[in-house]
Amino acid sequence: MTSVSTAPSALTRASETDHPSMPFVSQVVMMTRRSLMTSFRDPVAILPGFFINMFFLFIYTGSLGTASNFLPGLAGQSYLGFILPFSVISASLGTSGIAGQSIVRDIERGYFDKLLLTPINRWALLLGPMISASFILVLQTLLVVGVAVLMGLRPETGIPGVAALLVLSLLTGIAFAGFTVAIALRTGSAAATQGAGFLFFPLSFLTATFVPLSLLSGWIRTAAEINPITYIIDAGRAVLNTGWDNDIMIRALIACFVLGGITFTFALTSLRARARRK
Amino acid sequence: MSQSREIIAHDLVKRYGDFAAVDNISFKVNAGEVYGFLGPNGAGKSTTVTMLTTLSLPTSGTATVGGFDITRQANDVRRISGVTLQDVGLDPLMTSLELLTIQSRLFGMNSKQAKDRAMELLAIVKLNEPGVIKRPVGKYSGGMRRRLDLAMGLAHEPEILFLDEPTTGLDPASRRDIWAEVRRLNRELGMTIFLTTQYLEEADELADRIAIMVKGKIAIEGQPEALKSSLGSESINVTFKDADSAASAKDELAEMFDRVQLDRRMVRLYKNGAAQVVPAVVNRLNERALVPTSLTLTTPTLDDVFLQVTGQTINNDTEEDEPAA
Numbered sequence: 101m102t103s104v105s106t107a108p109s110a111l112t113r114a115s116e117t118d119h120p121s122m123p124f125v126s127q128v129v130m131m132t133r134r135s136l137m138t139s140f141r142d143p144v145a146i147l148p149g150f151f152i153n154m155f156f157l158f159i160y161t162g163s164l165g166t167a168s169n170f171l172p173g174l175a176g177q178s179y180l181g182f183i184l185p186f187s188v189i190s191a192s193l194g195t196s197g198i199a200g201q202s203i204v205r206d207i208e209r210g211y212f213d214k215l216l217l218t219p220i221n222r223w224a225l226l227l228g229p230m231i232s233a234s235f236i237l238v239l240q241t242l243l244v245v246g247v248a249v250l251m252g253l254r255p256e257t258g259i260p261g262v263a264a265l266l267v268l269s270l271l272t273g274i275a276f277a278g279f280t281v282a283i284a285l286r287t288g289s290a291a292a293t294q295g296a297g298f299l300f301f302p303l304s305f306l307t308a309t310f311v312p313l314s315l316l317s318g319w320i321r322t323a324a325e326i327n328p329i330t331y332i333i334d335a336g337r338a339v340l341n342t343g344w345d346n347d348i349m350i351r352a353l354i355a356c357f358v359l360g361g362i363t364f365t366f367a368l369t370s371l372r373a374r375a376r377r378k
Numbered sequence: 379m380s381q382s383r384e385i386i387a388h389d390l391v392k393r394y395g396d397f398a399a400v401d402n403i404s405f406k407v408n409a410g411e412v413y414g415f416l417g418p419n420g421a422g423k424s425t426t427v428t429m430l431t432t433l434s435l436p437t438s439g440t441a442t443v444g445g446f447d448i449t450r451q452a453n454d455v456r457r458i459s460g461v462t463l464q465d466v467g468l469d470p471l472m473t474s475l476e477l478l479t480i481q482s483r484l485f486g487m488n489s490k491q492a493k494d495r496a497m498e499l500l501a502i503v504k505l506n507e508p509g510v511i512k513r514p515v516g517k518y519s520g521g522m523r524r525r526l527d528l529a530m531g532l533a534h535e536p537e538i539l540f541l542d543e544p545t546t547g548l549d550p551a552s553r554r555d556i557w558a559e560v561r562r563l564n565r566e567l568g569m570t571i572f573l574t575t576q577y578l579e580e581a582d583e584l585a586d587r588i589a590i591m592v593k594g595k596i597a598i599e600g601q602p603e604a605l606k607s608s609l610g611s612e613s614i615n616v617t618f619k620d621a622d623s624a625a626s627a628k629d630e631l632a633e634m635f636d637r638v639q640l641d642r643r644m645v646r647l648y649k650n651g652a653a654q655v656v657p658a659v660v661n662r663l664n665e666r667a668l669v670p671t672s673l674t675l676t677t678p679t680l681d682d683v684f685l686q687v688t689g690q691t692i693n694n695d696t697e698e699d700e701p702a703a
Binding site for chain 2: 210217219
């Protein structure tokens with residue numbers, strides 16, 4: 101056997117930090133494009149979200165469409181415009197799972213380990229699938245708004261309002277995707293990741309889902325007031341039904357960033373746990 | 379050849395609870411050398427590779443890859459190493475060109491350089507036909523995926539390449555393609571190659587030096603020719619229809635040879651100038667009514683070295699080379 105005369109630690113070379121590496125933003129863009137590309141190559145994961153989204157919109161509008169005639173606070177408003185932001189939130193819960201599933205697929209196929217052996221920035225590894233899932237959500241939102249317009253919706257704030265709704269759906273999508281990515285990294289399991297999206301469903305109902313916040317009372321009103329989703333839905337309703345309100349919009353943006361901050365931190369700690377060498 | 383292309387392990391240990399998957403091994407791979415790491419399943423070969431490639435930490439001991447410490451300088455180790463793990467790691471929904479372009483870009487190439495490098499690598503591993511480039515990797519055969527995985531490990535022109543059982547499950551033609559490429563990388567680019575394999579023929583074909591690992595320990599290390607010569611002699615291999623006959627033959631013939639080994643239905647008889655005693659062996663077997671099914675005369679092979687070291691032959695379960703579902 102070859103004898104090793106010197107302990108390796110005595111021979112180590114100085115780290116070389118000046119080697120070129122891909123800029124962070126370019127890494128995020130590349131990983132987002134990759135996730136989008138693979139998502140559209142496997143559309144089975146995208147289509148159900150869109151159809152469920154449309155289904156909810158038709159059902160709620162069909163069964164509660166005349167509620168604005170008798171519910172205080174909704175007089176003169178479109179119930180379609182009132183319920184559509186909730187439909188977007190429901191869609192974001194389903195679509196966020198795409199990000200987690202994409203991570204699970206990489207883990208199962210061994211590609212995730214291959215990426216970990218490259219100098220990729222860990223944030224880019226997370227943000228790629230998260231942003232990609234939120235882009236898909238924006239696309240779904242655009243289609244749902246288009247269908248709602250055909251059903252008679254006339255957004256109060258016009259095209260800028262719809263654009264604001266799309267920005268909110270983008271941010272909400274990123275926030276929810278962070279959670280499914282975290283679960284994917286923690287478990288490496290497709291089933292657990294799929295289930296993770298549903299954990300947020302109760303949260304989406306603990307809001308002023310079907311009636312205005314002013315009509316809620318007791319514990320459910322308290323829960324709705326604490327729930328960040330309430331503020332995102334409020335902003336969507338404002339741009340579609342009542343017009344611009346800067347305070348509501350700022351509250352919605354803060355809610356998105358708080359939710360996103362929490363889920364992204366969870367995803368990042370989960371990635372560190374997975375990438376930690378044992 | 380730069381010393382920075384060496385791999386040095388010193389008292390390396392990897393434990394899982396009470397089980398030592400790698401048990402205090404030390405070795406040195408010289409710059410520009412192909413080092414074969416042989417052993418049966420579960421010997422600890424892949425565990426050693428995961429430590430050297432920074433995917434897992436040693437329980438104790440140290441190692442440097444290209445002069446960088448695997449524990450403290452993991453990023454530097456990754457930058458100078460290419461890795462092809464035992465399980466192919468590819469996204470089946472992407473094409474080979476897309477995967478190689480992303481891999482090259484992550485190592486700092488711009489878009490054009492990355493695409494050029496990807497095409498160059500596809501040509502090297504013979505996956506550059508237009509129909510193949512555009513096909514999702516999920517529709518590749520096992521051999522094509524292995525070749526692409528090798529190309530992924532080469533994207534950033536590494537100084538040191540780790541190949542963990544690169545030909546397991548491949549058909550003979552694909553295996554020979556990989557061998558040719560490994561030889562080219564080593565000879566033309568001076569790449570240091572750490573190769574784990576279950577195939578003795580592969581190690582014999584490619585490796586400048588080999589180590590045989592058994593139950594987490596290195597049992598023997600050296601140049602293949604030297605190891606074979608250390609057995610010293612030609613052997614007569616006599617096979618019988620059953621193990622009992624082989625055992626009886628072993629007892630009958632032992633006194634005529636320097637060394638005798640029984641391996642199920644085969645008896646291996648070692649002696650310098652073994653050819654000259656073949657008639658005597660046949661006569662002795664006839665006298666004892668032991669009828670062989672075959673009798674061959676061979677010079678020592680790595681199989682003999684492996685058998686001598688481990689007391690068993692190596693088992694290769696060859697898988698089919700089928701396209702993925």
